[in-house]
Amino acid sequence: MTGWLNADGLTPHGFCLSWDPALMTAVVFGNAVISIAYFSLTVILVFAALAPRPAVPRWVYWSFATFIFCCGVSHVLDDLTLWYPIYRIQAAVLCITALVSVFAAVMPITIWATHEADRWRR
Numbered sequence: 001m002t003g004w005l006n007a008d009g010l011t012p013h014g015f016c017l018s019w020d021p022a023l024m025t026a027v028v029f030g031n032a033v034i035s036i037a038y039f040s041l042t043v044i045l046v047f048a049a050l051a052p053r054p055a056v057p058r059w060v061y062w063s064f065a066t067f068i069f070c071c072g073v074s075h076v077l078d079d080l081t082l083w084y085p086i087y088r089i090q091a092a093v094l095c096i097t098a099l100v101s102v103f104a105a106v107m108p109i110t111i112w113a114t115h116e117a118d119r120w121r122r
Contacts, residue, residue, distance in 0.1 A: 007085040007086060007087070007088075010085035010087055011085055012081065012082060012084060012085050013081040013082045014082040027078070027079070027082065028079050028082065031076070031078045031079045032075075032079065034075045035073075035075040035076050038068050038069065038071050038072030038075065039069070039072045041065075041068045042065045042068050042069040042072065045062075045065035045068065046061070046065050048061050049061030049062055049065065056111075060108075060111070063100070063104050063107055064104055066104075067097070067100045067101050067103075067104040070093065070096055070097035070100050070101075071101075073093055074090070074097050077089065077093055078090070
């Protein structure tokens, strides 16, 4: 596993941006603000999931909180790759985010279909 995480021979992403301070500042700022928003939404969803009587099943909150948290982590890693060539870690987080996002996208469809089926049975 450590060989897979080895960054030898890889160049930080800042090199691709020619270490342009204005461009790097814009990238870091954008990713940082997006990450803060994602992490704030995660906290809100966790508190909603822990409420005594949540509006929807708790697993809905947890799945969206996990998805949104993973999105925030991916933006943090986007910034870190400017200086550190941790592309394999970034790729692993992106794959995890992809799996979680598919679940979070399919889950509302399942809830809606179940609700519609119950409605037609009445």
